[in-house]
Every structure is written in structure tokens, then in C-alpha cells.
Amino acid sequence: MSVSASAPAGIAPVEKRVAAIEAALGERGFAAAEVADLAHKATEEWLPRNGARVIAHAWSDPAFRARLLANGRAAVMELGLTMPPHHRHLVVLENTPRVHNVICCTLCSCTAYTIIGLPPDWYKDLEYRARVVRQSRTVLREMGLDLPPEVEIRVWDTTADTRYMVLPEQPEHSIGWPEEKLAGLVTRDGMIGVARL
Numbered sequence: 001m002s003v004s005a006s007a008p009a010g011i012a013p014v015e016k017r018v019a020a021i022e023a024a025l026g027e028r029g030f031a032a033a034e035v036a037d038l039a040h041k042a043t044e045e046w047l048p049r050n051g052a053r054v055i056a057h058a059w060s061d062p063a064f065r066a067r068l069l070a071n072g073r074a075a076v077m078e079l080g081l082t083m084p085p086h087h088r089h090l091v092v093l094e095n096t097p098r099v100h101n102v103i104c105c106t107l108c109s110c111t112a113y114t115i116i117g118l119p120p121d122w123y124k125d126l127e128y129r130a131r132v133v134r135q136s137r138t139v140l141r142e143m144g145l146d147l148p149p150e151v152e153i154r155v156w157d158t159t160a161d162t163r164y165m166v167l168p169e170q171p172e173h174s175i176g177w178p179e180e181k182l183a184g185l186v187t188r189d190g191m192i193g194v195a196r197l
């Protein structure tokens with residue numbers, strides 16, 4: 001999937017759409033500084049490295065892992081991470097040798113973006129949203145993750161107030177590594193569930 005520079009017929013070019021959004025924000029009282037602040041957060045703060053820290057800590061500290069699985073939102077806050085108030089629940093899904101979890105948002109593009117980062121383009125694509133639910137094994141295989149038939153795949157559909165994060169299995173060879181090095185293994189795709197680490 002690729003993003004085309006030229007808009008399809010009937011859709012305004014991206015510059016016009018950006019100008020329209022800026023005008024609408026201005027009409028609603030959003031100052032340019034607030035927009036710039038959001039842009040800064042989106043590019044500098046809401047990054048998958050946040051979730052990678054969480055996963056690495058969970059692999060290293062069984063008590064934290066238990067708290068993370070029991071109440072994800074409270075557990076990530078222990079690490080100084082924040083979630084917007086409307087992300088009322090962070091449900092952390094533990095992969096095991098027999099169960100593989102994958103997340104989507106069939107309605108639009110919701111993720112726990114302050115923790116795992118903003119969604120990639122393919123996550124917002126209608127094709128992924130529709131097919132991962134009905135043909136999850138095939139879609140994962142097409143994305144490079146060929147799971148053995150005995151592994152059960154569970155697909156989780158995000159809602160406005162319930163966000164998900166996959167807790168991948170720790171690679172065998174990384175047992176005993178320091179957390180910082182472990183965090184370097186964790187990818188956004190791993191936390192969405194379309195890749196294994």
C-alpha cells in the first residue's frame with residue numbers, strides 16, 4: 001500500500017485539506033500554539049519506545065507484569081507514562097506459545113497511541129480492518145507472520161474507551177538482558193500483534 005501524492009478525483013489535494021482543517025480549528029478557538037503542541041507530541045512523545053519500555057519492564061519484573069495484565073492503565077502510569085482520560089482502559093494481551101493476539105480498530109484507527117505510538121497507515125486501511133477479523137491467519141501470513149496451525153489467533157477490536165497492547169513473548173536468547181537492551185527488541189508491529197519478536 002502506498003500513499004499517492006495526487007488526490008483521487010473528487011477529493012481535494014492535501015494542501016487544501018490541511019488549510020480547511022486549520023481554518024476549522026481556528027474557528028473553534030484552537031490557537032496555532034496548541035496545534036503545534038499536538039504535532040510535537042505526535043512526533044516526539046507518542047512513540048513506540050514508550051510501550052517498549054513497558055514490555056521490557058514486564059519481562060524483567062514478574063510483579064509488574066501481573067499488575068500490567070490486571071490494570072494496564074495504572075501500570076503504565078507507574079513508569080511515568082500518560083494516557084488521555086477517554087482511554088479509560090488499557091487491556092494488555094499476553095502472547096503465549098499457544099495464543100497469539102492481534103489488535104485492530106474495525107471502525108476507524110484507534111490505538112493506545114501515547115503508549116504504542118500513532119497507528120501506521122496500513123492499520124487505518126479498510127482492507128486490514130475488514131480482513132484481519134475474518135481472515136486473520138491469512139492476513140498475518142501476508143504481513144510476514146506465518147503462525148503454526150496449532151496457535152490460536154485472537155483478534156481484539158479497539159473501542160473509544162478500551163485500548164489494547166500486545167505483550168509479546170520474550171525471545172529466548174534475550175533472557176537476562178538489561179531492560180534498556182530488551183526495550184530495543186520491542187517493535188510497534190510486535191505490540192499490535194502483526195509480528196513476533
Ligand code: FE
Pocket residue numbers: 105107108109110111158
Ligand atoms: Fe478507531
